[in-house]
Amino acid sequence: MSTVLRKILVTCAFPYANGSIHIGHMLEHIQADIWVRYQRMRGHEVWFISADDAHGTAIMLKSETLGISSHKLIKNIQKEHQIDFMNFNISYDNYHSTHSIENLYLLRKIFTCLNNKGLIQEKIISQFYDNIKKIFLPDRFIQGICPVCRSDNQYGDNCEECGATYEPIDLINPISVISKKKPILKNTKHLYFDLTFFTDFLKKWIYSGVLDDSVIKKTEEWLKVGLKSWGISRDAPYFGFKIPNFPNKYFYVWLDAPIGYISAFKNLCFKNKELNFNELWHKESSYELYHFIGKDIIYFHTLFWPSILEAVSLRKPNGIFVHGYLTMNGLKLSKSRGFLIKASDWIKYLDSDSLRYYYASKLSNNINDIEMNLEDFVQKINSDIVNKLVNLASRNASFINKYFNGYLSNKLNDNGLYQHFIDMSNKIENFLEKREFSFVIKESMKLIDIANQYINEKKPWKIEIIETNMNELQNICTMGINLFRIVMIFLKPILPDLAIKTEFFLISNLTWESIKKPLLSHKINKFTPLYERISFKKISQLINLYK
Structure with a gap:
């Protein structure tokens, strides 16, 4: 049995603060929580953190639709998310938000460091603009045909069918998700992080035992094609943090979201004075750091994120654990695709242990998709x-x-x-x-x-x-x-x-x-039923909510 005690920080990818947690999201949080609970049982020091990803155009538009401020929306959603995770026994030590004072401080500090090192470039680019809504369109607000595999209804940054990444202007027949009209191209100035500078570093780093083989393979494909500079700014109107000295420019959500891993831990250090922030994040840290993520955000975590950390001389993860999608009847459970069972609805009719057990029975350490079959679930x-x-x-x-x-x-x-x-x-x-x-x-x-x-x-x-x-x-x-x-x-x-x-x-x-050591000459309590049989009636009641 293991005797060497480890110090570990575990994170999950941050749920987006524009809607409810569904059981597709819950797969990752349950997977990570099982691993965390096991490590704690072995006596290791484990800190488990996550946060709401609280910036972006989608949040701004959602709050406008609801007639409330973006601040109010993200506050309400965070409360709802925390209740959902509590209901499924996700044992977070801290659940924070990227819209926080810690994240703003660290984001500016890291950006200044990158800028001082000459890793930030200014470029004038052509970008899709919705002439009806008078807004530059983020990648997720443009849909069209994938330029690589020709799949329809794909987003402006990557294809969910073939996994290709591309520029929004590469999409065939692009449509604005907001107005349902064809967007126009308009010039705008943006800031870019020089990801290409880190090509040699990344080629070594991905083989350092951090990634599983299937994830290495995927990352190798991007390196083979050649890395491109990474856009880190967005135009107003936008909900997020403003970039100092760049009027009407905001930090892109994918710069401040991963920095949220650091800021959520920094916030935990304020709450727990025994924790030392620098002890975990400095380059030679003896802590282990693991990120649990879905396969749709591999690019950000295996290329962009380690390069940022390398650039500012902070420690890199020891492991990036990637899972596949949860599917039901072969369809990906996705908030943006409108096909989901909300975690809060599940818990009204069924218990959390049942979902945890069913996921565990299908989870391994590869990136294969996991099919949810409700008849199989009840039987199992x-x-x-x-x-x-x-x-x-x-x-x-x-x-x-x-x-x-x-x-x-x-x-x-x-x-x-x-x-x-x-x-x-x-x-x-x-x-x-x-x-x-x-x-x-x-x-x-x-x-x-x-x-x-x-x-x-x-x-x-x-x-x-x-x-x-x-x-x-x-x-x-x-x-x-x-x-x-x-x-x-x-x-x-x-x-x-x-x-x-x-x-x-x-x-x-x-x-x-x-x-x-067996229990011998030991008194036990009177047995009362420990678990209730699941009926198909409960499943029907749950499914009927979505008909």
Whole structure:
């Protein structure tokens, strides 16, 4: 077992502050939270942060539509997001906003540093302009046909079908999302970050163990084509931070959003005086830094972000963990595409552990998409959690409660079998560390099957209730309870609500260190149902909200 204690900072990509969290978003936050909870169980010092991405044209337009200020909108949305994450047991140490004093301070400091080093260039460019709404159009407000794969309805910066990145003016048949009219081209001056300067650095950095193979492959494609200078400014009207000494220019959201990782931690340092900001962010930091992101923002995190950090002599991430999209019936769950189930709606009809478990059963450390099938979801939760896992506890606890006043016996009935479960902990640890959560579920269910088979063979319900048989009955059921307990320790990062109920039932904490030490001569509580079967009726009620 690991003895070297680590110091770790974990971040998730920031949800955009113009709408609700849906279950597609929740995939990433659950994935990261499982990993964080596991690391905490192993005794490591882990800080887990995120924030609302609170700038951009979309927020300005949304607030205009609602008839409220952008400040009011982002405040309301942040509150809503925090409730959603709390409902799904996402254990953030700090959840901040990019519209903060810390972010403004760091953004200006970093921009000044980049400018002083000659890494900021001014260019006059042609940009799409909506002549009806009198606004320069951000990439996400232009749609057209991808110039690479010819897919329709693609955004102005990248194609969701083939993953190509391009300039908005490369789009075929562009249309303004705001007015639904063809935009005109208009000249404007913008600031650019010289990303090309970092080509050699990036070619080394991407092979330093930071990226998984599939992500390296994607990043190599961009490096092969050749990097371009990166636009970091936007024209007024815009909701964001103004660029000093450049009238009517604002910092582009993709410059201030990743800097939000630093500012969210800086804000945490204000709240927790024991934390040292420089200790984490300086170039030789002993802390580990990991970003959990979706595959649609690889470019920003594997090229743009490390170059900014290198330019200003701050530490780089130790790992960028990338997941695929969540799909339902083959369609990507996307706020902008209008296909989603809101997290707040899910929690009205279903519980958070069920979604966490289902995602875990499909998550690995690659960038493959994950298909959500609601029939499969119901079957999996009822089969694995209700029929196998909780049933193992229930069938053994009934005898312990009824005949032994809640006391487990002073010995295990099968030390060899218990040892097999202990030995599996090394395998489970490896899977949890490497984010191979689907294998954690598979192996845990194999163990539960073995435990249930053991009880089926011993048939405690057939043992005659006479004094000479009572030790054997108590030993068998004690064995069953202890096997259940080990598997629940493995699943604790995935099923936090069930873990809390289990700890109350067992009157014992589910800790990694206690795997080797069985509960013997120990009193447990009277068994009460730990988990409720999911009905198709609840699923229907949820789906009906969207019809």
